[in-house]
């Protein structure tokens with residue numbers, strides 16, 4: 001289970017920017033996971049997928 005610290009940031013492999021957790025775009029996951037507990041974080045600059053994170057309790 002990959003829980004994520006809200007203070008985390010992610011390095012975008014595509015555009016090289018560092019994206020804070022709060023800045024990342026959140027979208028539904030591709031794999032049919034429950035969107036209330038799993039979200040995909042995407043780079044707000046280039047739209048690349050950064051990480052799929054667990055956002056439930």
Ligand SMILES: [Zn+2]
Pocket residue numbers: 012013014015016017043044045046047048
């Ligand atoms: Zn990017």
